[in-house]
Amino acid sequence: MRKSVLAVLAAALVASLTQAGVSVAAAPGTLSWGACPEGVAAPGLECSTLDVPLDYRAPGGRTIDVAVSRLGSTNKDKRRGVLLTNTGGPGGAGLTFPTVLRQLGLPQEVLDSYDVIGFDPRGVGRSTPVTCDRDAEQGFSNIPPYARNAADVANRAKEAAVIAKQCGSSESASVLPHITTANTARDMDRIREALGESKVSYFGISYGTYLGSVYTTLFPRRSDRFLIDSATGPGGWDAEFSRMFGQGVEDRFPDFAKFAAARPEYGLGRTPEQVTAKYFELAGRLDATPRPDGVDGKLFRQLTFSQLYYDSALPALAEIWRVLDTGSPLPESPAVPPDLGNQQDSQLHVICNDSDWPEAAGTYQRNVAVDRIRHPMFGAAAANITPCAFWPSEPVEPPVKITDHGPSNVLIVQNLRDPATPLAGARKLRQAFGDRARMVTADQGGHLAYLFKDNRCANDIATKFLVTGERPRHDFACGAEPA
Numbered sequence: 001m002r003k004s005v006l007a008v009l010a011a012a013l014v015a016s017l018t019q020a021g022v023s024v025a026a027a028p029g030t031l032s033w034g035a036c037p038e039g040v041a042a043p044g045l046e047c048s049t050l051d052v053p054l055d056y057r058a059p060g061g062r063t064i065d066v067a068v069s070r071l072g073s074t075n076k077d078k079r080r081g082v083l084l085t086n087t088g089g090p091g092g093a094g095l096t097f098p099t100v101l102r103q104l105g106l107p108q109e110v111l112d113s114y115d116v117i118g119f120d121p122r123g124v125g126r127s128t129p130v131t132c133d134r135d136a137e138q139g140f141s142n143i144p145p146y147a148r149n150a151a152d153v154a155n156r157a158k159e160a161a162v163i164a165k166q167c168g169s170s171e172s173a174s175v176l177p178h179i180t181t182a183n184t185a186r187d188m189d190r191i192r193e194a195l196g197e198s199k200v201s202y203f204g205i206s207y208g209t210y211l212g213s214v215y216t217t218l219f220p221r222r223s224d225r226f227l228i229d230s231a232t233g234p235g236g237w238d239a240e241f242s243r244m245f246g247q248g249v250e251d252r253f254p255d256f257a258k259f260a261a262a263r264p265e266y267g268l269g270r271t272p273e274q275v276t277a278k279y280f281e282l283a284g285r286l287d288a289t290p291r292p293d294g295v296d297g298k299l300f301r302q303l304t305f306s307q308l309y310y311d312s313a314l315p316a317l318a319e320i321w322r323v324l325d326t327g328s329p330l331p332e333s334p335a336v337p338p339d340l341g342n343q344q345d346s347q348l349h350v351i352c353n354d355s356d357w358p359e360a361a362g363t364y365q366r367n368v369a370v371d372r373i374r375h376p377m378f379g380a381a382a383a384n385i386t387p388c389a390f391w392p393s394e395p396v397e398p399p400v401k402i403t404d405h406g407p408s409n410v411l412i413v414q415n416l417r418d419p420a421t422p423l424a425g426a427r428k429l430r431q432a433f434g435d436r437a438r439m440v441t442a443d444q445g446g447h448l449a450y451l452f453k454d455n456r457c458a459n460d461i462a463t464k465f466l467v468t469g470e471r472p473r474h475d476f477a478c479g480a481e482p483a
Contacts, residue, residue, distance in 0.1 A: 031068060031194045042099040046070045050194055052122070052187045054178050057396075064128035064175065066187050067120040071098035075112035081224060082197050083114035083466070084188055086121070088206030090181070090237070091347035093125035094118040101203075104451040109467050114201060121211075122187055123172075123179040123346040130179055132167040132345040140340070142347050143245065143305070144384035145298040147372075148287060150365045153385055157361045161390040167348060168392030177393040179349035181236055182400050185215040192222060201225040201466065205448055206421055207350075209412070210236035213402050213429065216436075220406025225469055227462055229413045229450045233425030234402040234432040238355040243367065244422050245305070245382035246375030252308045252419040253279070253377060255445035259314045266318045267325065279304070279377065282324055293330060298381075300324065305378055308419040309447040348387055355399050357388035364389070404434025411438055411465045413458055417445035430475070438471045443480040455481075 029051065036047040048070075051063040073079040085101065087094045098116040106116075120127040138159070147153045167176060188211075192200045201224040204212040209228035214236075216223040233241055257272035269275040287297035307317035323330055358364065364385040371379030410433055414426040423441070430439045442449050442458040449455065450462040457478035465471050 044071050045099055052190045056186050067095055067126035069095040069118040071116040073112055073115055078112040080113045082117050082195055083201045084117045086204040086208030086211050088208045089347050090207045090350040091343040093120045095120055107463050113467050121184045123349050129342050130172040130346050130349050131170045133170050142344055144386055146301045146381040147368045147384045153365045153368055157385045160385055160387040164387040164390035177396050180353045181211055181214050185218055188215050189219050199224040203227045205229045207232055214400045217400055217402050226410045230418055230421040230448050231412055231426035231429045232421050233428045236354050237351040239357050243383045244425055246371050246379030248419040248422040249305055249378040250375055251417045251422055252445050256314055260318045266322045268321055311446055352388035352391040356395055359389050402432040404436050406436055408436050410436050411471050413440050413449045413462050415442050415444050415449050418447050420447045439475045442478045
């Protein structure tokens, strides 16, 4: 039963996009388009591969593959150029993302304006992949569990060290140091070159906001219109960002508390304050006495965090709370969870290589003690230790510093109450970009804004920017009213 619960959590924590294949090889530096394989094929979508240097410091050395897809504009009169896309993660496969965006309602005027380009970043999916050879018992998430005390951190440190060692001794260990955001940005520029474009536009979500920020910092004059949605902040997923999940849960939780309080059938409380008290009651009860199916306070907190991402998940979260509160059995999930191995492993490669994480367990024990008080709902998970503390490779270069050097061509869209990429991080990124960027905030909760929420104000501003390049003259706040 415990494995089934972990499977449910895995499916909930990671929004799965099909890890697609590529059927057409290409000569180095070129893209030879052909049909996409079964499971990827969609009207208008083409696939190819591109050879790129493993190490850009030695561009004539070993190469790796990057899988690329294209949903071409069918309107030659309105076509402006190409729109590179990224699904976030890091570790998210992107070959199917152009068709996913079309299904989500990417406006026709945007589809007319661009060839929409997807790709599996280096290390991911059908690009040259990485692995840490994890087994099913080694966690369903790279977000560490809630630590109740220093001993929990010490125990987690042992598990994290094993995973890091496996990453460093796996069959993909030779490419490990080079799976970085900066190198993925350089791969994007190789894609631009192979497409024959002098500039590229970009739409990235979640971690993809950092990738886009790094690209337009490294290649400002090759950047056209950059739309970044739900920003990690100027440092990407570093130790500081990881701790921000504690803030994100507290920003977002009032939306769930209001939802549950308005529905007494769940029995979680008749006021938001009572629902909030129920969270701590359930967490404490499950800490003291885990259920026979293996659900304890750690799993309860992680499940709550994962289900706060989207409004559509709030009813399921309320029902799970009701079941846990009454002692009823959790329903078996009929869905087969996606295989998250490569996604989790490539994510670790990126976040551990991008920045220099603290290595002493005592640092995390102190941070956990602080954040358990500062952000009592989830801070002691967000500050807990990860495999990055034991990573077998030091960063090959300093992190890219996001600055205001370059054209004013960036638009940030951000929900006010995002549990995964909190508003505080978006504000820091906005500040780092200076006059290069404008930020549009939407008075709504959950992760992702453009196309993922029915806020006409925010959606219209983002669409107008992609089609015309126009942005608000100043940062702009959209209200809560949906379309």
